[in-house]
Amino acid sequence: xxxxxxxxxxxxxxxxxxxxxxxxxxxxxxxxxxxxxxxxxxxxxxxxxxxxxxxxxxxxxxxxxxxxxxxxxxxxxxxxxxxxxxxxxxxxxxxxxxxxxxxxxxxxxxxxxx
Amino acid sequence: xxxxxxxxxxxxxxxxxxxxxxxxxxxxxxxxxxxxxxxxxxxxxxxxxxxxxxxxxxxxxxxxxxxxxxxxxxxxxxxxxxxxxxxxxxxxxxxxxxxxxxxxxxxxxxx
Numbered sequence: 001x002x003x004x005x006x007x008x009x010x011x012x013x014x015x016x017x018x019x020x021x022x023x024x025x026x027x028x029x030x031x032x033x034x035x036x037x038x039x040x041x042x043x044x045x046x047x048x049x050x051x052x053x054x055x056x057x058x059x060x061x062x063x064x065x066x067x068x069x070x071x072x073x074x075x076x077x078x079x080x081x082x083x084x085x086x087x088x089x090x091x092x093x094x095x096x097x098x099x100x101x102x103x104x105x106x107x108x109x110x111x112x113x114x
Numbered sequence: 115x116x117x118x119x120x121x122x123x124x125x126x127x128x129x130x131x132x133x134x135x136x137x138x139x140x141x142x143x144x145x146x147x148x149x150x151x152x153x154x155x156x157x158x159x160x161x162x163x164x165x166x167x168x169x170x171x172x173x174x175x176x177x178x179x180x181x182x183x184x185x186x187x188x189x190x191x192x193x194x195x196x197x198x199x200x201x202x203x204x205x206x207x208x209x210x211x212x213x214x215x216x217x218x219x220x221x222x223x224x225x
Binding site for chain 2: 033035041042043044045048055056058091093102103104105106107108
């Protein structure tokens with residue numbers, strides 16, 4: 001049973017380009033959570049999704065950021081017109097249902113905006 | 115509020131025992147997670163406490179007091195590889211059933 005898979009592991013984008021980060025949850029998990037982590041800081045919640053539904057996007061910036069979790073395929077975090085301040089590690093976690101047991105994280109995508 | 119408080123840094127000696135505390139606001143609380151994160155890596159699940167008391171898993175134990183809004187992670191027989199950041203996170207319906215993290219405690223193990 002593969003763990004949470006994120007790709008790419010590292011992504012370099014020039015200012016103004018788009019970044020697409022992918023997360024495949026563990027098999028049997030239907031809940032996905034995206035977090036952002038700046039160097040030497042804690043994990044900041046961004047968005048919580050179930051299949052085809054956004055449950056909570058209270059941590060997402062209002063502009064340029066969007067997320068989806070389609071019926072088929074991975075969850076996608078999309079950042080349009082990236083700026084230097086978007087450089088961070090983006091982690092996703094998945095759980096089988098509403099969080100009451102355990103939640104596992106992927107290896108993260110490290111986005112660098114140059 | 116969703117405040118979760120942990121010490122910023124701790125230092126301990128190889129072979130010793132260290133306790134990392136975490137306090138949180140109790141409203142809507144359902145459970146508490148502990149994760150270990152090495153620099154540049156993903157958080158690794160350590161424990162999840164729902165009920166009061168101590169749960170032991172090898173060298174690591176986690177304690178919860180729901181009424182006091184308090185948890186701790188106990189690491190025994192410290193090894194150099196235990197040098198990492200330790201994150202506590204709470205979950206509960208009031209915060210939308212997602213993990214809400216503290217800032218983490220950086221543990222440095224010295225020989």
